[in-house]
Amino acid sequence: MLDLYEKASLDVYDIRKRLWPNKRQARLQMPSKPCRTRFAPSPTGYLHLGSLRTALFNYLFARATCGQFVLRIEDTDQKRLVPDAEQRLYEDLRWAGLSWDEGPDLETSNGPYRQSERLHIYKEHAELLLSQGKAYKCFCPPETSKQNETAASETSEQNETAASETPQPIREPCSCRFMTPRELDDRARNGEQFAIRFLSARRPVWIEDLVYGSFSCQHPSDDFIILKRDGFPTYHLANVVDDRLMKITHVIRGAEWLISTPKHVELYNAFGWQPPQFAHIGLLVDRHRQKLSKRENSANMAWYQQHHILPSALLNFAVLLGWHGHPEGSEVMSLREMVENFSPKFSKGDIIVAPYKLPHFQHQHLLRLASSKDPSDQALFETHLLSPVKAAIAAVQTAKDDGSPTAPGDIPTGEIGQQLPLRILDEPFRTDLLRAVRDAWEPLSDDPSSRFPLAVSHLRYFIWELPETKLEATLREGALAPVAPGMVRDALAFLSVKVGAVKESSWNGDKLSQVLKAVVADPKYVRLFGDLDIRQVGYKPMRWALLAMQKGPSIFHTMEMLGREETLKRLSVAKAVAEKVAASMVDGAPAADGAPAADGAPAADVAPAADVAPAADGAPAADGAPAA
Ligand SMILES: [Zn+2]
Structure with a gap:
């Protein structure tokens, strides 16, 4: 279902940008009215760095304008659902500190917020377009009609960046488009199953994007499917209908959707609706410009939690992946500071993720906590640093007491004496403790269990005789x-x-x-x-x-x-x-x-x-x- 990011089209954008440079200034201003944004994940997997960043940008946009942030679950791909993904999504967003004003778990007025509970709404809207002659029934076997969409979807899942280099062939309309209404109705009455296709304008449609400016695809849209044979909507129809009915004003999403946006705008036009503002943010890639590896992106929140990464450090790391609106010299920001400084200054193009920056932010945020008198900050310092250090010390002591030759952190137990009072954990020495933990933390370790024992190893003679x-x-x-x-x-x-x-x-x-x-x-x-x-x-x-x-x-x-x-x-x-x-x-x-x-x-x-x-x-x- 995903469409591809098409490089050739971006060249067109660049020419237009040169023609109208002043538009760019306007795009960088924050709206003066409260905005409504949404985060719309599919419960086909867990929250990871890329999706957290999308959620964060939408959250910040809403909070910075005193608007609302909506959570919508896009669960129409029933075959790929992961049973606990939706529950984990709520937990992970809460862990990160991102709250929402409307969503499936809240009693609010614009729902339901799960797409699987909105099928009747999509059907109504598809039928409305049918009745107005803006869509038609397609009886082609699913193999043919699906080919395009699954091919695109699979490539995109596997390698977004490589796929972006490959232009997609234009799909010729099927014969259903040229059948008379009577023919089509007869076949439907005879029980033949059909999908509903949108009757596309057959000419390129221009859109305005907050990041990419004026944009159009090189080729006009084909007659894309909006409602599948099984009654489920495609992403194109569902996201347009939902965003409209949920009164979304700004859509911030990954650049892989940019190429589909003209289709969405065509749908808005067909319904007679004003499209929301779009902001397509760059894809996250590694330094070889490849899709991020498991460790760097697909790692879900549990991985960061196991590593005792502070939510504030992870958000700080994530917000700078494609956003540069922070005041110079103040890269280290709390969520509140991000809200205060937010503006739509997004970077265009692929975003290279430098994993070494995460330990940097972890260190900086721990330093902030270490000197904070706020009880909640002190509690975070305890859970993310002191507790795991104490646990590591206890594990070394146990190994020593049990007569093991080596303890966690590769400490030879014969080389440490009696345990001393743990002054190293006292407040005046926190920066030393933090430095030791940081040294043990870099390079980023795959093994979350090794970090604190290594720090203890570095500090062994402050802990033992x-x-x-x-x-x-x-x-x-x-x-x-x-x-x-x-x-x-x-x-x-x-x-x-x-x-x-x-x-x-x-x-x-x-x-x-x-x-x-x-x-x-x-x-x-x-x-x-x-x-x-x-x-x-x-x-x-x-x-x-x-x-x-x-x-x-x-x-x-x-x-x-x-x-x-x-x-x-x-x-x-x-x-x-x-x-x-x-x-x-x-x-x-x-x-x-x-x-x-x-x-x-x-x-x-x-x-x-x-x-x-x-x-x-x-x-x-x-x-x-x-x-x-
Ligand atoms: Zn057809």
Whole structure:
């Protein structure tokens, strides 16, 4: 039933646009009267990104003009109905935050809003056209009469963009058109089944579109079917009759319908009705200009829900797919802000969907929630972030308690100690928590269950104690190279004194940042590293002591999050580990003891490779071997 978007016709449009450029300005204005728009999905599948966007544009148009948004269920394709699709549609639209003023589930006056309950209305209207000689009965077998429409429909379902390149042949009228009324009536009386065809004008019809401007198909419409043999209407008749009776003023729908719109306008003319304003929005394609893959588009709302995507983030992502009416520099918008800023500034042509932008909006909307005092925002933050993080932490702890070698997020359970108080979930540290979740979120994962365990993995030493064994192993593996263990020990000794001098009452990021900057600028500290570049190595001992070199927040922020007690404890433990490793690496171990000054030099001479060997064996004692 779908018709195809025809490129050749658009060239005609471009010429006309050049002739009347001022029309474009008028098109970009928002109507001053309340508008009525509709979203009319078929329950043959679930809501997905493309259909959500269509619903959103229609919703915004109605809300921005203080008009009404109508929900209509186009369920005339009974063979393809999905049993729970209609129910899921309501749930998904509500989840997204889009409310409607009229629809099948509401007691309102312009219904019924399910097309299957309106068959008598379509029949009446088809018969009206028959009686006026504007339509005729067609007795051709369905194979012939259906060929055109199913072919178009199938191609369109499978590949909208490829199909748009293929011009459709013009259909010659069948012989029924030339039969006398008497002949036709006789055949009908004899019980022969028939469809009703519209008697087309046989000349191109021009339409006005808010996006494409003046538009006409290259070829005139054929005599298309409006009522099928089985009494069901085609889309052409049903959408025209419904939009008229439901007093729809603006129709915003996918560009694949543009090519059919002249047919619809012919029908409006035949009934003597004023057509609504049309806005045909670009098709969503991937960066190869192909129809979106399952992950990118056909993914229904459940997929986003499982990924804990915020409805506001998804709407923000969707609204920018073909609309550019937002003020410059304010891409991040709530639904309310979209309504306030809405105007019909739609883009023409295919819209390339960049999936990486969704995590961006998710992050931005979570940041907004994190700083909001509104209880409903806090509840969203809890359900979309804190709860899944807590669940992931619990899962890791359970794996550890059960003695599994690895926990979700690929955390080796032997590398984490006792659980700490979960300060990372406290309000002051939310941006750090968000960053960790974001890092785990990109690239977009197919597996919704992996995201939060990965974030927990990134933050593991804010949640669990850092075991001495893990510290020792990383140091022996050369994670700090070229900084030698002796240097690490001395740096930590220096640092412990400076950091230890910061009182509990002034233990905050700003103060710690000052202290650390002073440390790395202190000539005594710089000298500990010999010829090494302090800018490259100055913070390494601290990151190792606090996080075993795990990437994460800045060091001073890490210290703030860990708290004074835990920070000083880790510095002290790490100093002892560095001491032990440094001692084991020097010939005649006792010599290293008590002689920190001497230590710097010889330890630095030991090639990093030498550090690695004993550690790999896990037998520090083997280090004594170089006796040779
Ligand atoms: Zn026929």
